[in-house]
Amino acid sequence: MTPHDTSSLLVNIELSRKGFRLQVDLTLPGQGITVIYGVSGSGKTSLLRCVAGLEHPDHAKIVIGDEVWQDSGKQLFVPTHKRLLGYVFQEASLFEHLNVHDNLQFGLKRRQTPQSSSLLDTAITLLGIGHLLQRHPAGLSGGERQRVAIARALACGPRILLLDEPMSALDQARRDEVMPWLEKLRDQLKLPMLYVTHSANELQRLADHVVALEHGRVIASGPIHDVLGNAEPALIAGNDAGSVLIGHVASLHTEWQMARITLGPADFWVSQSSLTVGQEVRLLVLARDVSITQGKPEHTSIQNHLPCEVVSVSPDTQPSQLLVQLRCNDITLTARITQRAQAMLGLQPGQPVWAQVKSVALVK
Numbered sequence: 630m631t632p633h634d635t636s637s638l639l640v641n642i643e644l645s646r647k648g649f650r651l652q653v654d655l656t657l658p659g660q661g662i663t664v665i666y667g668v669s670g671s672g673k674t675s676l677l678r679c680v681a682g683l684e685h686p687d688h689a690k691i692v693i694g695d696e697v698w699q700d701s702g703k704q705l706f707v708p709t710h711k712r713l714l715g716y717v718f719q720e721a722s723l724f725e726h727l728n729v730h731d732n733l734q735f736g737l738k739r740r741q742t743p744q745s746s747s748l749l750d751t752a753i754t755l756l757g758i759g760h761l762l763q764r765h766p767a768g769l770s771g772g773e774r775q776r777v778a779i780a781r782a783l784a785c786g787p788r789i790l791l792l793d794e795p796m797s798a799l800d801q802a803r804r805d806e807v808m809p810w811l812e813k814l815r816d817q818l819k820l821p822m823l824y825v826t827h828s829a830n831e832l833q834r835l836a837d838h839v840v841a842l843e844h845g846r847v848i849a850s851g852p853i854h855d856v857l858g859n860a861e862p863a864l865i866a867g868n869d870a871g872s873v874l875i876g877h878v879a880s881l882h883t884e885w886q887m888a889r890i891t892l893g894p895a896d897f898w899v900s901q902s903s904l905t906v907g908q909e910v911r912l913l914v915l916a917r918d919v920s921i922t923q924g925k926p927e928h929t930s931i932q933n934h935l936p937c938e939v940v941s942v943s944p945d946t947q948p949s950q951l952l953v954q955l956r957c958n959d960i961t962l963t964a965r966i967t968q969r970a971q972a973m974l975g976l977q978p979g980q981p982v983w984a985q986v987k988s989v990a991l992v993k
């Protein structure tokens with residue numbers, strides 16, 4: 630959708646406020662979703678606002694592909710209205726007196742180019758909102774409003790899309806409805822997106838790349854499958870703890886409605902109905918679905934077993950639980966076990982064990 634060069638993004642910012650300092654120096658991929666992840670107050674929105682030119686940091690260098698938006702060393706500051714970006718907020722700020730079509734057109738007024746109408750058509754198709762064009766915002770669900778807001782942000786042909794917790798105002802059913810559209814954007818657009826969230830599920834499902842912030846500092850940055858496996862302590866604890874793994878469909882078994890996914894050293898079996906052999910897939914293995922045995926599991930209904938080595942044992946958010954990081958070649962899994970199980974197994978770093986994976990979710 631974009632003809633621009635956005636081979637990579639450089640985001641170098643130092644922003645000081647009373648009691649808060651944001652300090653980041655990042656080189657990010659020029660396409661796909663980079664999730665900015667962290668608890669409330671860690672600086673996620675401030676980072677997005679700096680990229681948009683809505684803040685005046687003490688120091689900043691922001692380069693989007695071949696375009697320098699800010700370089701305080703050279704006194705260069707491109708104002709927000711000249712930065713070709715799309716910004717999606719928590720709540721879609723649509724004009725209630727205009728229908729969807731006119732809301733989309735209004736967004737284009739300032740940035741009319743010869744390509745505008747085809748960009749708008751593409752955005753309408755991508756977000757599946759063609760049938761909503763004559764409706765007014767009051768007649769849309771929260772999820773539909775957000776899809777319109779995203780289409781409006783895309784219609785100007787931005788070099789980058791900034792999304793600030795776009796699903797946080799939606800209930801779970803609406804989030805489930807919007808999620809596939811966001812996955813589609815990620816997979817079809819050659820456009821970098823910075824996506825702010827504190828939701829572990831959105832991180833696991835949407836991120837290609839992760840930047841984890843804590844007190845304004847980057848505590849982890851890298852591809853999702855690296856960061857969710859290697860952060861110490863685990864970036865996500867509690868019920869949502871888990872690994873994201875990238876594999877390929879090795880074979881389909883229609884008699885069982887299952888597919889065998891290969892990840893190099895290991896195979897996983899997943900329930901499936903619409904995969905093709907060779908396809909790349911993203912698997913989410915939640916720590917609560919991984920158990921540990923000292924010998925090779927036999928006579929078990931669980932289909933996925935792999936030999937691993939214990940990397941670390943660390944506390945979880947619940948005092949009765951522990952998180953055990955396991956490695957099998959370059960695959961990292963996390964198992965969530967009870968303190969009582971650890972007292973019986975006495976797991977130590979370096980110890981060989983078997984991981985049993987009860988359930989694997991396909992998230993792509």
Ligand SMILES: Nc1ncnc2c1ncn2[C@@H]1O[C@H](COP(=O)(O)OP(=O)(O)OP(=O)(O)O)[C@@H](O)[C@H]1O
Pocket residue numbers: 646648649667668669670671672673674675676827
């Ligand atoms: N306009 C402002 N003036 C002064 N301080 C601010 C302003 N906006 C944010 N802050 C402070 O800067 C810090 C980072 O805020 P920021 O909104 O970037 O965090 P966040 O991670 O996006 O949080 P949330 O998830 O709650 O939106 C916080 O301590 C916040 O109180």
